Amino acid sequence: MEKTIAVLPGDGIGPEVTRAAVKVLKLIARRYQHEFNFSYGLIGGAAIDALDNPFPKETADACKTADAVLLGAVGGPKWDNNPSELRPEKGLLAIRKHFGLFANLRPVKAVPALLASSPLKEEKAAGVDLMIVRELTGGLYFGEKARTADDAYDTLVYSREEISRIVEQAFELARVRRGKVTSVDKANVLESSRLWREVVEEKKAAYPDVTVEHQLVDSCAMKLITDPSAFDVVVTENMFGDILSDEASVITGSLGMLPSASIRTDGFGLYEPVHGSGPDIAGKGIANPAAAILSAAMMLRYSFGMETEAAAIEEAVQTVLEDGCRTADLAEAEGRSLTTEEWTDKVIEQLDA
């Protein structure tokens, strides 16, 4: 297959980790006889510096002609005091909205080799294998907001249609996982949550093979800590998803390894590591490229339908970790750590073996 991938390296360690992911994608193209074309664009702080816009038109155009987007990370102290329209993260919000990427998928799976670095007791974290499905283009993020002399307000709006499509996404994912959906809301307080719950109840008839439970957001925030392996697919609105997916990302101790996908129904999607731009370690060649590499695997799976290739990358990453290869963030006190490039080459060796 021939595919075009727009690469937006962004800021901090973004360029280093996307370079690693591109290297892996090139190997995949060679081994599985695909043709991947790469185009490059600016986003976040890098785009602000060059074009005074965190998501410039040039970048939007490059993404539009691509089949999928690979993003590194945005942000850094340099832009922290910028006015709100010139902040790197505005680039993220803009690209999501511009392309209608309404479904954010964030898998969290315990990596046996890394359980020692989990803040949870190892037996709690060991069985975790969940996927947070966060609505990404609605709710408080994009509702009307304003200031009066004394008040400030934001609006949490959802339409039946917006809820339907994200809930369907969650059901479809549950089908090919363990068949369970936890829908998270605050239906005892919010009108938007009551509509959310109604839509979930309507949709579930079409998925008799999937079990559905409703959980209040406060109770879900507890259970992610006390019993995280009870979850399979968790679906929720934008703000709850922001909070719960970040909470979930630290329970297994493998935050530096977590990928994400932001997709819509036609297969186009944006893939990026969950971790930030790591300004303190940027440019040193020591960043962990695993999350970017696993994001590339998600791209192969969800945008290109290349399940075999995606699984091969995931397996190679596991094997390399089990072999004890570690970048600095995960290295034990005694162990020598590999550079970004060395670690990437270990993955490539695995894939090429």
Place this chain on the structure above:
Amino acid sequence: MEKTIAVLPGDGIGPEVTRAAVKVLKLIARRYQHEFNFSYGLIGGAAIDALDNPFPKETADACKTADAVLLGAVGGPKWDNNPSELRPEKGLLAIRKHFGLFANLRPVKAVPALLASSPLKEEKAAGVDLMIVRELTGGLYFGEKARTADDAYDTLVYSREEISRIVEQAFELARVRRGKVTSVDKANVLESSRLWREVVEEKKAAYPDVTVEHQLVDSCAMKLITDPSAFDVVVTENMFGDILSDEASVITGSLGMLPSASIRTDGFGLYEPVHGSGPDIAGKGIANPAAAILSAAMMLRYSFGMETEAAAIEEAVQTVLEDGCRTADLAEAEGRSLTTEEWTDKVIEQLDA
């Protein structure tokens, strides 16, 4: 001093645990020469059953003539399918709003004797001693909400005044604790959070002895797990506070022990355990009364200014736990567990020694 306390036992284990707390309060009155008068009222499911209203006028009147309110817990499967106006938790929302109880204080402190039951590694949980200060009468909970044919919306509104008073509360508390306030918002997305941050910045000049940091809610949800002992006072709006305080409540393994206070500036307040109504164990006499007893201690401190008496209760509870006395929820596999009444009597023995 003479004080009147309105007791609202509520549902499930509410009556059992408030009875225990009242017993302790009576002992305190005797030992420290106070006169506590108790009046009783219905709330939640019990009030729905008797008066078709989760917060009846009779209860509001009983509370109004009291100096403080002690509440057990509300809710249970019996009322789960009721229409939203006849749900037990509506009683909680109504009493908060009716009395303007805008500040919800939820301390979380690691109990060395209970660290084994924390989901976190013991060294992570060991140093935790934080207080969540949640705004309780504004935001999405009480903003305008509605349904149209296809949409549902809720409004997140805050006034400068509403933010000021809760932020002052947090600064005052930090002053008598470790002098640090973490203000949690989502200022990179919400207009209401930008106003929140502005007000915190304005207020801080009056508290040069307090250190202030701003943290985004998603990042706070992570740090409560990865580094919970870094927090002292955490102040945030209603919905974020709902989520974060529940998250925080499970990190030390002592959820069954956590008290809460919902107060306003004149000393009047509502005190209740953080745990729910435990319908599965209700009526068996095995519920853990510690949270209710510690809530009574908070009442003595915040509503009556009786610091010595409050501290005496807290110390007695610690001692009883260190002596290995446990109710069923905390008992080790081998140990015999005490009933609610036996455990309460241990606390009373301590206080009376």
